[in-house]
Amino acid sequence: MSPRFSESADNALPLYAVSPATLPSVLDRLTPIAAAFARSQPFGAGPGELLMLPGEDGKVAGALAGLGPENLRERQRFTLAAVVPRLPEGPWRLEGDLDDAATMEAALGWLLESYRFDRYRTQSVPLASLVAPEGVDAARVEAIAAGECLTRDLINIPANDMGPAELESAANALAVEFGATMTVTGADDLLENNFPLIHTVGRAATEARGPRLIDMSWGDSGPTLTLVGKGVCFDTGGLDIKPAASMGLMKKDMGGAATVLGLARMIMQTGTKVRLRVLIPAVENAIASDAFRPGDILPSRKGLTVEINNTDAEGRLVLADALALADETPPDLMVSMATLTGAARVAVGPDLAPFYATTDSDASALAIGAVAAADPVWRLPYHAPYEAMIEPGIADLDNAPKGGMAGSITAALFLRRFVTETPRYMHFDIYGWNPATAPGRPKGGVGQGARALFEALPQMLDL
Template sequence: RDLINTPASDMGPPDLEAAARKLAEQHGAKIEVTTGDALLENNLPMIHAVGRAADRAPRLIDMAWGDTGPKLTLVGKGVCFDTGGLNLKPGASMALMKKDMGGAAAVLGLAHMIMATGMAVQLRVLIPAVENSVSGNAFRPGDILTSRKGLTVEINNTDAEGRLVLADALALADEDKPDQIISMATLTGAARVAVGPDLAPYYSDDAAFVSALEDAAAGSADPVWRMPFHDAYEALIEPGIADLDNAPKGGFAGSITAALFLRRFVTESKYAHFDIYGWQPADAPARPKGGAGQGTRALYAALPALLKP
């Protein structure tokens, strides 16, 4: 909640890195951060492309903890402020964009719970931390970006940037072949239109994951709602030029097509994706207005069942 509520002036990529370093130090975790042009040298080109226009350099935060048990990798969207880029958001749509790093906050919160309770898991946390800003070197509509995985992406809207930074991080996560990859992101307005601010939509084709999560969500007062990886919509994310389209035209199934886009970058591991809102719009019992950790309590409660050796 505190990370999300902090204004972007005080919660940019360096500040998000500092929060992750503080958490790593608290629990004896290892942490490495790849910053600025080093992203290009380390084959993380889409994270660099999205964040290069900001005066605070983009970076990938990579934290690891635990040396026994199943491998779990959490990937959180860390867009510390989203102007929309050259496809500039209207002012009203920009007002809450300090919360666009809500996925990063959520995975850090979940990581804190896992480490504080000594869960028997090999945990990795990957956070692409960027600002989607406007300047002369901003990435443009019509650009073709080549991802870490080698898939090319046609940019049809620079405001669909979250899936770009997550894609490189997911490809990196998948190379390690963990037992489970989970991404969390304030990714699409379509998810909020579909289920409102209270529910955390998630995507998984794993029956065991779904069963464990649904049971845990009910018991932890952390409601979730399953959405479909609907294969028939795969054609919607395939443009005329590149392998993938970051912003399919037509407006149909925006949250689903975003999830399908992300799934293309995970081919070796079980994968689940959460398209959270990360914000409580009005005071409610036990839920103050402002930043909200969605899905984290449910996931924490579900992990023992999900990650049985």
């Protein structure tokens, strides 16, 4: 269940968000007992510091939460969220001299910190709740948190319980909840309907985990937005099998699909005036006698042929057919999201989501949205001189150029070859995983780029 704000402000305790600079003025506003106690403690308002304040009856009457000095704020997002697990259960209200942006970040961070993946646990610990701060659009923040939590859940579920069929069920549940329509092209119909790459990548899986293309639509007015998410529910690497250390996190290889579904929830739950389409090629890259092979040359929906130089570069293959379908009805904006390359992680690490954009205006809008949403992204280029790297000579395209350089860029260039009719196309090469617990972001599955894009959509699409 998605975290929500407290429904009642009755008996809510104050949580004072303070920095070293604002601490003296906040202490002056406390009751004499609370102020005297706070001054007697080694509390310096450092990031994540927490000090409980006593009331006249000796019970907890509030708390101080440290934000740290201003010059260190950019080093950590959702600083206030660090104290949430240490607060007593019950409603709290936010106090302190925070501007609108800081208040919004604190409110969202609280809800994101309240996320728990407890599907496989028999016990859960109740957490403190937050009264929606004044001036915050509570419904919007709850929708953003709900979308993020959906993404986290889908990524965190292990592959034995999150195969292509279960991913289809998750998309269908979302469609039913918001009155969207959904069609699915199953394994038996992929070739007949000209999705050869999706079929080829997924055909080695068992019948119960067969490949499919999920196609969901919502909204009847406004600009058109198409989201395409990589749904590789588990990736062995195929015949170019991954080593065990690299395969351990491959339940998250459907992180692109999880992220576009989370973004779709944000859009639908807030009633954003767009005509939304979500496409998810859902497969398992398995190993069997009919697995596709290195050296194979495969056809695509677009008519381009692809030489397979590595069966572990399968995500771009399934995305290619889905992008080609989307491009046949060009939307105002097309976005693909995928856990696509290790090269992106080497370049920017796990925190940043690199993205590619065909227009500077969309890239600029996204950069502004990323700051507002505390969802950092970084633009990488569609560097045209590298196009030759994805042209093998024997076929139109190479799915895994040799040499090991510019891997994220060449993957993005590969995908762009399948988007020829849509002028505005953005691609995100996300990681989808938080390797260490941080405020508002527990270790595990995480959405990247979705909140930034959601924040930027009004400017991008003139909503």
